[in-house]
Amino acid sequence: MAIPNLIALLALSGVLVAETRTYLCSENLDADGAELETHE
Amino acid sequence: MTSIEQFLQSISDFVWGYPLLILLFGTHLYLTFRLRIIQRYTGQAIRLSLQRSSEGTGDVSQFGALTTALAATIGTGNIVGVATAVAAGGPGAVLWMWLTGVFGIATKYSEALLSVKYRIKTASGMMAGGPMYVLERGLKLKWLGVVFASLTAVAAFGIGNMVQANSISSMVEHTFNISPWATGIVMTVLTAIVIIGGIKSIARVCEGLVPFMAIFYVLGCLVLLGLNIETVPQSIVLIVQSAFSGQAAIGGFLGAGMREAMRYGIARGLFSNESGLGSAPIVAAAAQTKNPVRQALVSSTGTFWDTVVVCAMTGIVLVNSGEWANGLKGAELTHAAFSDVPIAGPIVLTTGLLTFVFSTILGWSYYGEKAAEYLFGVRVVQPYRWLWVGAVLLG
Numbered sequence: 156m157a158i159p160n161l162i163a164l165l166a167l168s169g170v171l172v173a174e175t176r177t178y179l180c181s182e183n184l185d186a187d188g189a190e191l192e193t194h195e
Numbered sequence: 196m197t198s199i200e201q202f203l204q205s206i207s208d209f210v211w212g213y214p215l216l217i218l219l220f221g222t223h224l225y226l227t228f229r230l231r232i233i234q235r236y237t238g239q240a241i242r243l244s245l246q247r248s249s250e251g252t253g254d255v256s257q258f259g260a261l262t263t264a265l266a267a268t269i270g271t272g273n274i275v276g277v278a279t280a281v282a283a284g285g286p287g288a289v290l291w292m293w294l295t296g297v298f299g300i301a302t303k304y305s306e307a308l309l310s311v312k313y314r315i316k317t318a319s320g321m322m323a324g325g326p327m328y329v330l331e332r333g334l335k336l337k338w339l340g341v342v343f344a345s346l347t348a349v350a351a352f353g354i355g356n357m358v359q360a361n362s363i364s365s366m367v368e369h370t371f372n373i374s375p376w377a378t379g380i381v382m383t384v385l386t387a388i389v390i391i392g393g394i395k396s397i398a399r400v401c402e403g404l405v406p407f408m409a410i411f412y413v414l415g416c417l418v419l420l421g422l423n424i425e426t427v428p429q430s431i432v433l434i435v436q437s438a439f440s441g442q443a444a445i446g447g448f449l450g451a452g453m454r455e456a457m458r459y460g461i462a463r464g465l466f467s468n469e470s471g472l473g474s475a476p477i478v479a480a481a482a483q484t485k486n487p488v489r490q491a492l493v494s495s496t497g498t499f500w501d502t503v504v505v506c507a508m509t510g511i512v513l514v515n516s517g518e519w520a521n522g523l524k525g526a527e528l529t530h531a532a533f534s535d536v537p538i539a540g541p542i543v544l545t546t547g548l549l550t551f552v553f554s555t556i557l558g559w560s561y562y563g564e565k566a567a568e569y570l571f572g573v574r575v576v577q578p579y580r581w582l583w584v585g586a587v588l589l590g
Contacts (some may be wrong), residue, residue: 156214156326156343156346156347156350156471156472156473157218157219157471157472158218159326159330159339159342159343159346159473160306160326160338160471160472161218161219161222161341161471162217162219162330162334162339163309163326163329163333163334164222164226164302164306164309164471165222165225165536166228166333166334167309167329167333167334168225168229168305170309170312170333171215171226171229171230171305171308171309172229172230174308174312174487174488175233175308175488177488178486178487178489179236179488179492183442183486184243184486184488184489185485186485186486187251187485187486191227194200
């Protein structure tokens with residue numbers, strides 16, 4: 156079960172970086188996920 | 196052993212051998228690097244995990260999701276597994292295990308983030324997420340999601356249920372002379388009471404049980420170390436030194452080079468916290484959270500507590516006892532190390548093992564249930580729970 160999971164992690168690492176930037180690096184931790192998506 | 200069993204054994208040895216070790220550890224390092232050392236947020240993440248806010252949509256609180264994941268993760272591996280690593284790799288294995296846990300935080304963070312991002316709400320209004328949904332909705336690889344869910348549903352019965360139930364009953368038989376049947380029935384009833392109520396009930400029990408068992412065990416270890424405080428500094432020096440230079444044979448210990456210390460330490464560090472396995476994100480998806488990153492931070496502290504704290508405690512107690520030098524292995528080594536302190540030692544050990552094992556059965560029941568739900572729909576959930584309870588008795 157680890158291998159399909161690792162494939163997802165590596166293939167979507169771009170998404171990980173983008174999400175982390177949106178919420179963590181720009182101090183948006185309290186922002187609502189759905190709200191932010193509509194603002195994109 | 197028949198040839199089929201031997202064949203299956205050799206496959207599992209191969210898959211769980213070097214290739215998977217390198218893949219998992221490589222992912223830990225890669226994600227740590229890509230996310231620019233996400234570990235530096237661990238302090239903030241711990242504060243976040245203790246806030247009991249119920250904003251956002253989800254089935255359970257962030258804390259509930261974290262403790263359920265920890266329930267599944269903290270198991271006998273945190274005690275006996277560490278002893279096996281020290282017996283084979285020498286005291287240096289403890290440092291490698293610890294470092295692997297530190298890197299694993301990045302992977303746990305990543306799994307949980309994706310899992311929350313791609314979760315869905317099922318027809319019954321409950322949350323459903325995990326690698327199977329990430330694979331289906333994020334990567335459009337539904338077949339791979341099915342592969343993951345099938346493996347999880349099967350693995351849950353093995354590592355998450357029967358193996359655990361079996362180890363609990365043999366332990367109780369060994370220490371208290373109670374027949375495995377009696378233990379089996381008590382365990383089965385307790386499990387049934389908790390899991391038939393679903394994730395809300397599981398999380399409620401874990402929120403109380405997990406902090407209790409972890410704090411009890413860590414405090415117990417600190418007391419044991421406190422009683423032999425004069426050797427603790429040199430034990431830590433020994434752990435660090437032998438991590439890089441190996442440990443020569445002494446007493447009954449056969450000796451281990453740096454390679455063995457690395458290999459066994461890293462392996463323990465990888466498997467103990469399940470970072471990269473894809474299990475914990477299933478429950479992360481059930482959490483009430485405003486955005487994926489919040490829950491990802493909270494989930495990543497699971498790896499911190501499991502390996503960086505609990506496993507490290509066990510490791511230091513084992514090395515400090517000096518019993519590893521007598522050539523003891525696994526369970527014997529833990530017994531001997533904890534028995535150095537009369538009464539208190541065995542109590543800490545037995546209570547630790549019992550609660551760790553029981554909580555693992557609870558946590559994994561949810562993983563298996565969600566995997567089965569993904570494969571066959573919501574209607575299989577109740578039968579699956581009863582099957583789970585039955586398997587406890589069998590184990």
